[in-house]
Amino acid sequence: MAYQTPYFVIDENQLTKDFQMLKSSLETSWGNYRIGYSFKTNSLPWLVTFLKAGGVMAEVVSDDEYSLAGALGFSDSEIVYNGPVKKRPSFERVLLAGGILNMDGRRELDWMEELAAAHPTQTFRVGIRVNFDLEKMCPGQTTMGEAGGRFGFSYENGTFAAVLERVRRIPNVEVTGLHLHSSSKSRSVAVFEAIASMACKLKREFSLNLSYVDLGGGYCGGLEGRPQYPDYFPAVAKVLQEEFTPEQTMLIVEPGISLLSKASTFVTGVVDVRDIGNERYLITDGSRFNIDPTMIKSSHLFHLELNEANPGAEQRKTMAHQCVSGYSCMEVDRIFEYRDGIELMEGDRIVYENVGGYTMSLNPLFIQYFPDVYIRRDGKLYKIRNRWTPKEYMQNSMLYGEEQK
DSSP: OOSSSSEEEEEHHHHHHHHHHHHHHHHHHTSSSSEEEEETTOOHHHHHHHHHHOEEEEEEESHHHHHHHHHTOGGGGGEEEEESSSOHHHHHHHHHTOOOEESSSHHHHHHHHHHHHHHHOOEEEEEEEEEHHHHSSSOOOOOSSOOOOOOOOTTTTSHHHHHHHHHSSTTTEEEEEEEEEEEEOOHHHHHHHHHHHHHHHHHHHHTTSSSSEEOOOOOOOOOSSOOOOOHHHHHHHHHHHHTTTTTEEEEOOOOOOOHGGGGGGHHHHHHEEETTTTEEEEESSSSSSOOOTTSOOOOOOOEEOOTTTTTTTOOOOOEEEEEEOSSEEEETOEEEEEEEEOOOOOTEEEEEOOOSSSHHHHHHOBBOOEEEEOOOOOOEEEEEOOOOHHHHHHHTOOOOTGOOO
């Protein structure tokens, strides 16, 4: 059966394999752990409920994601609430229910003081997101370099210490967790060893009694020759054991892209071939916006599915250069340069690999709407989201004149 392109595919068997690798690595390395699946990476309902059945918590960074988690069956006690744009009602509900909440802004301190005062007989346990100079610890490996990240409370300038002291003055609030997520380019094991060492340093310096250390996400996934879960967590555990024990302190991880990349593909079709000047252009029904919405990728992993029934297919030649382009009416929608490859024709398919993390969440409603999504189970495809049509695009909208009724 030929499926209408473009569409995403998630390989359930590969996803299961990678998820089990993650859990097994944590189990053997630390034992006391929780996985907070990163909603921002890909909150496709089938995917979220698949992982929920495997025991994950919902790691959310907005009120909308919090509400989606509730709609998909997560209780407030199964939430890991991060980020700087929390809403106060959901902030309070997660804390009242005993969920995991990592504070990431001064207004949250005000909310915490007022909530604690309103419930003087309840003890609240909170975490604090720490901003620290990872670049100094791992030169050249961090995303922002010497400029540093913009999240959390700075250790170096004393803000973290001041926030910790302020929270400690609230009689019925305990700081029982640290959130240390930091973005890196390298995603190396050394980065996570450095993060773990920072947790140890903070425990010593501030005499912290922590029930959890949250490493965040940012692990590699799907690429040969790069670290895998069994590389990260034994190394992290070795560092954490300097100050923590699994019996007293839980390890929280927040994977997203590392779980999905190897299992996900995006299938596109060549719809037109044209020669302009000295350039051969392949127009496809997928777009750079589908798989590189931030416009930063310089290369793609892909394979071809050639349509040998195409007239002239037997006469294909090798071409020095073909420009693979998307469907949009923007010149920047050029996906990659296909060099010294077989001549591609209308009806051929280009299948992009390692595209499940962030790409679906960042897909635009630009010219074409959201594509179909399938899972592959034992060699067969099953649709788990229908492509959007004008019906879905118009939902919850008003037409001119209706707002006056």
